Amino acid sequence: MVRETLPHLRKAGGGAILTLTSSSVKEPIDYLLLSNVMRAGVTSLAKSLSKQLAGENIRVNNLVPGTIATDRMQNLDSSQAATKGISAAEQRSANERAIPLGRYGEAQEFGKAGAFLLSPAASYITGSTLVVDGGTMKTVW
Numbered sequence: 234m235v236r237e238t239l240p241h242l243r244k245a246g247g248g249a250i251l252t253l254t255s256s257s258v259k260e261p262i263d264y265l266l267l268s269n270v271m272r273a274g275v276t277s278l279a280k281s282l283s284k285q286l287a288g289e290n291i292r293v294n295n296l297v298p299g300t301i302a303t304d305r306m307q308n309l310d311s312s313q314a315a316t317k318g319i320s321a322a323e324q325r326s327a328n329e330r331a332i333p334l335g336r337y338g339e340a341q342e343f344g345k346a347g348a349f350l351l352s353p354a355a356s357y358i359t360g361s362t363l364v365v366d367g368g369t370m371k372t373v374w
Contacts, residue, residue, distance in 0.1 A: 235282065239291070247290025249351045252279045256297055258362065259372045276362060283360030292359035294350045299366020300328060302337040333368030 235250055242248040254272040256262070261269040276295050283293040300306060307321070314324035329336050346365045349355055364370055 249292045295362040
């Protein structure tokens with residue numbers, strides 16, 4: 234996708250590319266070995282491209298979601314709840330207690346972070362990874 238986009242960004246005199254990965258790029262997730270490796274590779278690609286394309290006024294950043302209230306999370310909550318013999322609401326509540334902001338993020342919040350990174354307001358940001366996770370990650374960098 235980046236390869237197909239570059240001619241258009243070059244013709245426009247610059248722009249921004251945003252990759253989406255996972256919290257596993259900073260804190261690998263047990264039992265998701267392939268996902269951990271692939272997503273870290275995408276993050277490294279974004280960092281490398283940010284340096285290669287900066288001279289063409291093309292910014293490249295990476296966006297990492299935490300727990301966002303989506304249909305997938307509802308399914309995961311239900312699946313985990315069934316395994317534990319509790320309700321999906323109880324499982325969600327337990328998951329939310331592990332998030333410092335005390336709730337799942339909203340899709341709009343994640344989208345606004347992406348819109349910011351793609352906008353002129355982020356004109357001096359490239360090669361960065363922005364985590365939108367309500368403070369969940371324990372890593373300092």
